[in-house]
Amino acid sequence: NAGVTQTPKFQVLKTGQSMTLQCAQDMNHEYMSWYRQDPGMGLRLIHYSVGAGITDQGEVPNGYNVSRSTTEDFPLRLLSAAPSQTSVYFCASSLTSGRGETQYFGPGTRLLVL
Amino acid sequence: QQQVKQSPQSLIVQKGGISIINCAYENTAFDYFPWYQQFPGKGPALLIAIRPDVSEKKEGRFTISFNKSAKQFSLHIMDSQPGDSATYFCAASNYQLIWGAGTKLIIKP
Numbered sequence: 001n002a003g004v005t006q007t008p009k010f011q012v013l014k015t016g017q018s019m020t021l022q023c024a025q026d027m028n029h030e031y032m033s034w035y036r037q038d039p040g041m042g043l044r045l046i047h048y049s050v051g052a053g054i055t056d057q058g059e060v061p062n063g064y065n066v067s068r069s070t071t072e073d074f075p076l077r078l079l080s081a082a083p084s085q086t087s088v089y090f091c092a093s094s095l096t097s098g099r100g101e102t103q104y105f106g107p108g109t110r111l112l113v114l
Numbered sequence: 115q116q117q118v119k120q121s122p123q124s125l126i127v128q129k130g131g132i133s134i135i136n137c138a139y140e141n142t143a144f145d146y147f148p149w150y151q152q153f154p155g156k157g158p159a160l161l162i163a164i165r166p167d168v169s170e171k172k173e174g175r176f177t178i179s180f181n182k183s184a185k186q187f188s189l190h191i192m193d194s195q196p197g198d199s200a201t202y203f204c205a206a207s208n209y210q211l212i213w214g215a216g217t218k219l220i221i222k223p
Contacts, residue, residue: 004157040123040215040216041215042120042203042213042214042215042216043158043203043213044213045210045211048210058210090157090158092157099145099146099207099208099209100145100146100163100165100207102148102160102163103158103160103211104159105157105158105159106157107155107156107157108155108156108157
């Protein structure tokens, strides 16, 4: 099992550009989520999905879109990049959305918006 | 009420010493308290977790102490080693995980 994979590892964007961060998992997990990690702020939930075709907003969803057409994939789209979106983005998955489920994280995507 | 407050922000401990990281929460509905460990350039990984029906859980050199009445829980790393140098996150959950801000731990050889 590859676990949770993310591409790209690093990306530089100019303000206003759009891009998609890819996330895939091969563990047949129902629950997938996207976080951003900023210094001193921990992990903040952007969007999450409890299964194919179902997505919902987290704590900081503005400027981001998601879709979940398959169990395996959960891409995150930046619609019009802003410098405030410079961050490290992590995708995570767990077997279900139930309480106490271990979340498995990908290696992260470092995004720099100029 | 959804916050989890973690301290200290950074911690330096001598090799062989005890590292202690503290977290406090407000929402009494939280019923799952994990700690995640993150090495540089990697995603966080579950280290150890506890539920509020026990006051302590130990796995090797890592122990969670839980004080339900004080709404606090802490991670103790005994005999700290340079390989323990990482960022540690506490979290609390009743539906979604609410994360602490993280503690950067450095173990000096």
